[in-house]
Amino acid sequence: GAGVSQSPSNKVTEKGKDVELRCDPISGHTALYWYRQSLGQGLEFLIYFQGNSAPDKSGLPSDRFSAERTGGSVSTLTIQRTQQEDSAVYLCASSWGNSNQPQHFGDGTRLSIL
Amino acid sequence: QKEVEQNSGPLSVPEGAIASLNCTYSDRGSQSFFWYRQYSGKSPELIMFIYSNGDKEDGRFTAQLNKASQYVSLLIRDSQPSDSATYLCAVHLDSSYKLIFGSGTRLLVRP
Numbered sequence: 001g002a003g004v005s006q007s008p009s010n011k012v013t014e015k016g017k018d019v020e021l022r023c024d025p026i027s028g029h030t031a032l033y034w035y036r037q038s039l040g041q042g043l044e045f046l047i048y049f050q051g052n053s054a055p056d057k058s059g060l061p062s063d064r065f066s067a068e069r070t071g072g073s074v075s076t077l078t079i080q081r082t083q084q085e086d087s088a089v090y091l092c093a094s095s096w097g098n099s100n101q102p103q104h105f106g107d108g109t110r111l112s113i114l
Numbered sequence: 115q116k117e118v119e120q121n122s123g124p125l126s127v128p129e130g131a132i133a134s135l136n137c138t139y140s141d142r143g144s145q146s147f148f149w150y151r152q153y154s155g156k157s158p159e160l161i162m163f164i165y166s167n168g169d170k171e172d173g174r175f176t177a178q179l180n181k182a183s184q185y186v187s188l189l190i191r192d193s194q195p196s197d198s199a200t201y202l203c204a205v206h207l208d209s210s211y212k213l214i215f216g217s218g219t220r221l222l223v224r225p
Contacts, residue, residue, distance in 0.1 A: 031211060033213075041217070042202070042215050042216065042218060043158070043215040045212055045213070048211055048212065050211065056211075056212075091157055091158070100145055100146035100206050102163050103148075103160070103213055104160060105150075105157040105158050107156070107157050108157045
């Protein structure tokens with residue numbers, strides 16, 4: 001498909017487990033973003049990747065959260081020792097490299113921590 | 115003060131009416147402005163973007179930007195029940211890649 005692809009679409013796990021969320025951006029898009037959206041809330045910026053530059057991790061809520069982007073394409077967001085407050089929809093977006101370009105979102109991963 | 119503010123609504127309009135959604139932002143250096151539509155349980159979908167003062171039209175949608183007043187709006191003409199959704203305003207701060215989102219306005223179009 002031509003859009004941003006995220007997997008899994010749903011993830012249920014026990015508190016304390018680690019989870020990995022995957023994002024495959026639109027082909028050719030050099031910028032990739034992760035957001036989090038809690039129920040009924042707005043979008044919270046987590047991390048940004050642009051080309052080969054160092055990522056902006058300023059939105060990560062704790063050191064349990066990390067992300068990487070391999071080969072300038074696919075990205076993985078990892079949450080270690082999950083907590084109930086981590087339950088949310090995790091959205092990935094991508095865009096062309098210029099700062100004013102629209103971001104296009106994937107369908108998200110709905111994460112539920114039991 | 116939030117960086118991007120929207121009335122949470124719900125804004126209720128009858129089918130066929132014009133829906134007017136408003137957004138204000140705090141950073142005077144903001145350069146680009148976006149409207150996303152988000153259906154319940156779905157991800158945000160880009161519907162309009164605007165960079166310059168004035169109006170930009172696309173089908174039934176018109177985005178209006180007034181940088182002096184730090185105000186951006188979205189008009190939806192001939193509103194349809196299928197337009198019922200939450201509309202998110204998003205702003206790029208000056209020379210920044212970060213999109214700052216408002217909390218969204220819920221629109222209800224009554225048949």
